[in-house]
Amino acid sequence: MSNILVIGELGGGKVKKVTQELASKAAELAGKIGGEVQVALIGNAQGAEELGSFGVKKVFQITSQKLEQYNTEGTVKVLAELVAEQKPSIILGTASPMGRDLLPRLATRLEAGLASDCTNLDIVDGKLVATRPIYSGKAIVDVKFETAIQMASTRPNSFVPQVVAAGAKAELVALAKDPGELRALIKEVLKGKSDKPDLTEASIIVSGGRAMKAAENFKILLELADVIGATVGASRAAVDSGYAPHDMQVGQTGKVVNPNLYIACGISGAIQHLAGMRTSKVIVAINKDPEAPLFTKADYGIVGDLFQIVPLLTQEFKKVMAE
Amino acid sequence: MKIAVLVKQVPDTETKIRIKGDSSGIETDGIKFVVNPYDEYAIEEAIKTKEKNGGGEVIVVSMGPARTVESIRTALAMGADRGIHIDDAGLQADSHVTAKILAAALQKEGGVEVIFCGKQAIDGDCSQVVQGVAELLGISQVMIAVKFDLREDKKGALIQRRIGGGSQEVYDVSFPVIVGAEKGLNTPRFASLPGIMKAKTKPLAVLKAAELLGESKPRVSFVNYRLPPERKAGKILQGQEPAQMAAELVKLLREEAKVI
Numbered sequence: 001m002s003n004i005l006v007i008g009e010l011g012g013g014k015v016k017k018v019t020q021e022l023a024s025k026a027a028e029l030a031g032k033i034g035g036e037v038q039v040a041l042i043g044n045a046q047g048a049e050e051l052g053s054f055g056v057k058k059v060f061q062i063t064s065q066k067l068e069q070y071n072t073e074g075t076v077k078v079l080a081e082l083v084a085e086q087k088p089s090i091i092l093g094t095a096s097p098m099g100r101d102l103l104p105r106l107a108t109r110l111e112a113g114l115a116s117d118c119t120n121l122d123i124v125d126g127k128l129v130a131t132r133p134i135y136s137g138k139a140i141v142d143v144k145f146e147t148a149i150q151m152a153s154t155r156p157n158s159f160v161p162q163v164v165a166a167g168a169k170a171e172l173v174a175l176a177k178d179p180g181e182l183r184a185l186i187k188e189v190l191k192g193k194s195d196k197p198d199l200t201e202a203s204i205i206v207s208g209g210r211a212m213k214a215a216e217n218f219k220i221l222l223e224l225a226d227v228i229g230a231t232v233g234a235s236r237a238a239v240d241s242g243y244a245p246h247d248m249q250v251g252q253t254g255k256v257v258n259p260n261l262y263i264a265c266g267i268s269g270a271i272q273h274l275a276g277m278r279t280s281k282v283i284v285a286i287n288k289d290p291e292a293p294l295f296t297k298a299d300y301g302i303v304g305d306l307f308q309i310v311p312l313l314t315q316e317f318k319k320v321m322a323e
Numbered sequence: 324m325k326i327a328v329l330v331k332q333v334p335d336t337e338t339k340i341r342i343k344g345d346s347s348g349i350e351t352d353g354i355k356f357v358v359n360p361y362d363e364y365a366i367e368e369a370i371k372t373k374e375k376n377g378g379g380e381v382i383v384v385s386m387g388p389a390r391t392v393e394s395i396r397t398a399l400a401m402g403a404d405r406g407i408h409i410d411d412a413g414l415q416a417d418s419h420v421t422a423k424i425l426a427a428a429l430q431k432e433g434g435v436e437v438i439f440c441g442k443q444a445i446d447g448d449c450s451q452v453v454q455g456v457a458e459l460l461g462i463s464q465v466m467i468a469v470k471f472d473l474r475e476d477k478k479g480a481l482i483q484r485r486i487g488g489g490s491q492e493v494y495d496v497s498f499p500v501i502v503g504a505e506k507g508l509n510t511p512r513f514a515s516l517p518g519i520m521k522a523k524t525k526p527l528a529v530l531k532a533a534e535l536l537g538e539s540k541p542r543v544s545f546v547n548y549r550l551p552p553e554r555k556a557g558k559i560l561q562g563q564e565p566a567q568m569a570a571e572l573v574k575l576l577r578e579e580a581k582v583i
């Protein structure tokens with residue numbers, strides 16, 4: 001048996017969309033190697049069995065009071081035990097703040113090869129091949145594995161969740177596991193204000209650059225974002241000028257995002273900004289300079305003053321979306 | 324207090340990447356190499372921590388070819404005390420092999436209480452080495468760190484880690500710990516002229532990667548390097564009334580691109 005284990009993620013007590021995406025891709029891969037898809041969840045989730053509709057056979061729900069708050073070492077321990085019991089040949093997770101923290105350490109413990117932050121996965125000659133951007137997306141490479149267990153983390157929004165068996169329920173297996181003695185303890189969680197999806201998971205992003213001129217002016221981007229369900233981002237110039245917090249920065253030294261739609265307002269398109277958003281499916285540039293480099297990367301663009309264009313877009317979207 | 328900083332030399336962020344004819348890697352001639360941007364935050368935090376502790380030693384550890392020494396000198400010029408260059412000539416390294424060698428070098432050094440690293444090296448963009456070293460040394464890790472406050476007892480630290488959506492986790496960790504630095508942790512200082520002069524005489528040891536590696540082998544291989552697919556020329560609207568262009572764009576996004 002060559003089973004695939006997906007490390008799932010929960011948000012607000014529910015299975016996250018990134019896990020549905022990954023489960024769908026895993027189901028496709030499992031079809032090629034003749035195994036089943038299993039999901040491991042740390043903590044209880046509402047509707048976990050509904051992952052069955054994406055092709056998942058079993059969901060392992062690992063509960064431990066000690067893991068109510070995330071803990072790297074504790075989570076690695078319980079997952080390593082689950083892997084020892086289930087013996088999957090492929091383990092997949094999301095390149096999220098949790099996945100990026102956890103998977104490399106788990107891979108080291110399991111003596112497994114790991115490909116991080118992949119944008120595609122495939123099976124060639126019965127083995128996993130992972131495709132990932134390197135050099136900030138300036139090149140692409142395929143990763144091959146020399147180990148019995150093959151691991152990969154994938155960038156959010158890389159795959160589309162696919163219902164393959166409407167109404168099917170996955171088998172729920174509750175497991176109580178001991179994460180052992182915990183060392184690095186979370187003392188406090190400082191909650192962000194935003195109820196929007198994080199930039200790295202957002203499917204639509206509206207970003208502002210140096211041209212925004214002031215923090216208050218981001219209001220016009222927020223208004224547009226509210227109408228189209230987007231998360232707001234920023235260039236480094238906007239962050240360094242104090243118009244936006246660093247958490248909003250997209251690019252080389254900010255976040256790498258992968259939305260379906262990226263609307264850049266008053267952003268020139270420096271190579272370090274592209275590093276963060278070049279895999280966006282559709283790129284829109286709004287800039288008053290027709291020579292702005294981002295226009296050469298954009299699918300659509302408007303040459304104009306963002307302070308005029310953005311409110312008009314908001315109005316127009318409001319109008320057509322009410323129809 | 325012994326503090327280590329792991330520093331990698333990487334191509335400058337402006338570098339135009341060219342692929343080798345046989346797709347086995349990138350052309351490296353003509354590339355300008357710099358200290359990995361995230362490692363600059365790590366170097367700064369190491370020096371600051373030594374200052375706050377009122378003493379100690381900052382050791383810079385870097386694996387790479389001969390040119391890597393430049394990056395070590397940069398860190399020494401900023402204020403680190405001594406360097407260890409791990410010469411990787413003839414070595415095939417993936418993240419695991421790199422972590423194994425760095426962990427062995429740290430073990431050999433002994434007594435290191437805090438290890439500062441970047442959260443990610445911007446060449447391979449793996450973000451795996453720090454967690455690998457943590458596991459191999461059996462110590463705690465805190466990735467994506469944006470704040471590091473030495474605890475009053477100086478035997479641990481309160482470390483803030485960014486977890487997305489604007490939220491942060493605050494960890495209370497006793498040493499030893501390894502930290503992956505994120506932008507925002509601090510503002511790296513520039514090397515002063517006297518600093519640069521002094522760096523030339525600071526101790527720099529050279530170790531051989533192969534000797535530290537032992538029996539370990541790479542767990543993955545990178546093949547078929549290529550450039551990303553070219554995006555086809557976009558539709559750029561200009562010269563019309565703003566309202567007309569806005570309406571046209573909305574229509575295109577809904578009907579042609581179908582993203583809204």
Ligand SMILES: Cc1cc2nc3c(=O)[nH]c(=O)nc-3n(C[C@H](O)[C@H](O)[C@H](O)COP(=O)(O)OP(=O)(O)OC[C@H]3O[C@@H](n4cnc5c(N)ncnc54)[C@H](O)[C@@H]3O)c2cc1C
Pocket residue numbers: 208209210211234235236237238249250251252253254255265266267268269270271272273276286287288289292304305306307336360
């Ligand atoms: C090591 C390193 C790491 C970096 N990391 C990042 C990173 O992570 N993210 C990042 O973004 N950058 C990063 N940078 C910086 C990058 O090189 C650029 O400086 C930055 O992206 C520029 O931001 P910008 O496009 O907002 O500003 P600018 O380049 O100044 O562009 C502003 C644009 O706004 C247009 N404009 C002005 N007014 C208006 C208006 N009223 N309406 C419409 N358009 C208008 C202008 O025509 C111009 O094109 C990094 C640089 C280095 C060296």
Ligand SMILES: Nc1ncnc2c1ncn2[C@@H]1O[C@H](COP(=O)(O)O)[C@@H](O)[C@H]1O
Pocket residue numbers: 329330331359361362365384385386387418421425439440441442443444445447448449450451452453
């Ligand atoms: N060859 C190396 N020498 C020294 N430190 C390294 C090396 N490779 C990676 N690191 C450290 O590990 C961090 C993460 O690298 P990576 O996991 O490759 O993205 C870097 O920011 C460095 O601090």
